[in-house]
Amino acid sequence: MLNASDLDRIAIDEDVLEIVPESVARNHTVLPLSWDETTIHLVIPSDAPGRTDELLTTLRFILDRKLTFEVAERSILETIVDLHYSACGSVIQNCPRTFLFRCNKRWVDLDRTDDSQLRHCGKCDTNVRLCKVGDELDAAVARGECVAYYDRTEAFLGIICDE
Structure with a gap:
């Protein structure tokens, strides 16, 4: 199992x-x-x-x-x-946290990497980490990573990036 x-x-x-x-x-x-x-x-x-x-x-x-x-x-x-x-099925959009750009790509549109939770965005030439829970999200943001996440309350994927 x-x-x-x-x-x-x-x-x-x-x-x-x-x-x-x-x-x-x-x-x-x-x-x-x-x-x-x-x-x-x-x-x-x-x-x-x-x-x-x-x-x-x-x-x-x-x-x-x-x-x-x-x-x-x-x-x-x-x-x-x-x-x-x-x-x-979701478009990556702005979220309530700090964004310096708007990405119109979906998670599945980003280039795959060896890590199933990490994709590469050719638009901003950076890796984006998919986070499933708030703790993962906060830790990745603290490390300065770009982050995609699904917010059930807002029903969208967001990317946080300090680029």
């Missing part, structure tokens, strides 16, 4: 987030990780014993592909699904 730190380190193919609709991922609490022409690799909730076959049958019908899967705790999976779909 995957834990929170495993899920934090997993690189997700952004294209698969477009193949598996957000409504399907949220309604069934599944996180798509990768895909090819015939198969999608997912993380499904571990609390579906006896219902796993039913869930996989439903998903095979909806997605029209073979499925492979791993399992994770539902509450952790809900958080990660929310983060990835919110980040994927």
